[in-house]
Amino acid sequence: MFKSVHPFDQSIVAQYDVLSAAELDKCLETSASAYRHWRKTSFEHRRELILTVAGLLRKNKEKYARLMTLEMGKLLSESTIELEKTIRGCEYYAHHAEDFLRDEIIYTEATKSFVTYQPTGAILGIMPWNFPFWQVFRFALPALMAGNVALLKHAPNVTGCALAIAALFKEAGFPDGVLQSLVIDVDLVERIIASPVVQGVALTGSEYAGSQVASLAGKHIKKSVLELGGSDPFIILSDANLDKTVKVAVQSRMQNAGQSCIAAKRFIVLESIREEFMEKFERGIRALKQGDPFQEGITTGPMARIDLAEKLEQQLQKCIDAGAKLIVGGTRSGCNFTPTLLDNVKQGMPAFEEEIFGPVASVVTVKTIEEAIDVANASRYGLGASVWTEDLKKGEQVARLIESGSVFVNSLMRSDARLPFGGIKKSGYGRELSLAGIREFVNTKTISLT
Known part of the structure; x- marks a missing residue:
């Protein structure tokens, strides 16, 4: 069981049951089923749903800001600013994703050669507590707009935020399984990464957490993007x-x-x-x-x-x-x-x-x-x-x-959102945001016709 504790006075905000292995497997099956449908949807359809999410964030900003402050203690004004940034991120990817993923013609001796960018499956996001909405959207927006589906494993102390985000996407009209919040202990993370539907892992967290997840991703031959610590x-x-x-x-x-x-x-x-x-x-x-x-x-x-x-x-x-x-x-x-x-x-x-x-x-x-x-x-x-x-x-x-x-x-x-974001050395690898971010978890496919 996870406890959500208000940091200022240590009062209990809520308690949450964690998923069993069997319950997790059902979530993964739902994700696989959702991907088969979602990957075929148009950019226009995805754009409409993401903009609906932005509208709901704007409408319920006070509620979500209060939840963030209760769970992880940032100033209420800082929570509001984070939500405003999240809304801008929604609007950015809604309006730019299609351009970022257009086919690119490459001139060769063939009749036609081009690169196309296609979704790959489910992307697991292991996210931290310090920006409980923005960090999730930073990974999820490009993934969803590219035609992937998303699995969220959030930090335990912001489980309320994680569940609120999942409910928000459902309210916006996203099909079941396109974005799921998985309330799990860390011992089930490998079970997710090993799943055939999961084709990538994005982690924001500590150097230690990054090294552990990167090892698991490598073991199961899954791509990973790590945004770790900084000095x-x-x-x-x-x-x-x-x-x-x-x-x-x-x-x-x-x-x-x-x-x-x-x-x-x-x-x-x-x-x-x-x-x-x-x-x-x-x-x-x-x-x-x-x-x-x-x-x-x-x-x-x-x-x-x-x-x-x-x-x-x-x-x-x-x-x-x-x-x-x-x-x-x-x-x-x-x-x-x-x-x-x-x-x-x-x-x-x-x-x-x-x-x-x-x-x-x-x-x-x-x-x-x-x-x-x-x-x-x-x-x-x-x-x-x-x-x-x-x-x-x-x-x-x-x-x-x-x-x-x-x-x-x-x-x-x-x-x-307009600029690539990520680090080098022990701060991680790969990029989030902008064009570079949305192309991290797609199949860069070459097609040549002669």
């Missing part, structure tokens, strides 16, 4: 507009209580502007107010689970023991962790070597741009990054040298 560098060059930079620095590190793979985590600042940056950054973090995510005026909600808050506390203490300087925050009560600023962070400390998944900003000081690039790249991760400078030419030069899947210059690092 994103936020590089502040000497000519940066510090007022703008600091505002986004606070937002990037502290939104969603710091629980985002692409949050800025290592703030790499040039020595020549360090003092001014630190003064402004400290002021910005001190202005934050941690507390009840439903309450007006609160800027930082609780972390999603007790074990996550305890791990963050341990990582912070190890950094302090190794010589890092605590400037602001660092206290915890249950899941409630005060926004924290840590200075003098060095390689070898958890704040540099590991993913810090919570409201802790870590500052690293460097002397030159070359050193900033080296420090940024001295990480096992390579998900996202940002560079801050008034010289766009220089910003682009630095961006090209950063080892990550995305680099944003002078703006918040974020996922955007």
Whole structure:
């Protein structure tokens, strides 16, 4: 049985029974049956249903936002913003999927040669709790628009969101089995991956979870796309507009209580502007107010689970023991962790070597741009990054040298349905979103006629 617990006060929201192996097998049979029909539907039909989903999300935004906040603790306003982003994602793929998957003519000596993009089956999405609606839609929208069907294995602490999403698609008119939410323990994941109808796995989660799922996918010869952890560098060059930079620095590190793979985590600042940056950054973090995510005026909600808050506390203490300087925050009560600023962070400390998944900003000081690039790249991760400078030419030069899947210059690092999203190194492989994302789980078929 899974329990949904409100992180702020540890009150029980709901309890959910898990599926047995026999019940899961019935779901897989339903998925196989649904795929045989769904793969033949037109883009126009799929578009109409996805836009209906968008309309229902918009109509019931308050209800879904409240559910997200209850289950994983993000601010109610952050839940609303997530739903608005999800709606835009629906509209984007509804209007662009057909163009992304049009046949492509290739001229050869044959009478006609072309590439066609066709669905492959069911795609399993193993999704995290930190963006409980957007993450699911990020995997499901391109899969469904391509003619695949979707199986969702969501994080246990957001089971209510998982079931609400499945009910939403049913209300929108999707046939049974096109999107199913599977409330299962992890020991049944291999049973799903091994199923003949399942032809791909998309996972967003930890490095450990990714390695386990990738091993299972490889064992059963199924394609996988992994979006894993990050330790994103936020590089502040000497000519940066510090007022703008600091505002986004606070937002990037502290939104969603710091629980985002692409949050800025290592703030790499040039020595020549360090003092001014630190003064402004400290002021910005001190202005934050941690507390009840439903309450007006609160800027930082609780972390999603007790074990996550305890791990963050341990990582912070190890950094302090190794010589890092605590400037602001660092206290915890249950899941409630005060926004924290840590200075003098060095390689070898958890704040540099590991993913810090919570409201802790870590500052690293460097002397030159070359050193900033080296420090940024001295990480096992390579998900996202940002560079801050008034010289766009220089910003682009630095961006090209950063080892990550995305680099944003002078703006918040974020996922955007219009742009490919994913990482390198231990941050995973493959891409979600945009054209690249929808082509991950299709059969790129060559047809040649002579």
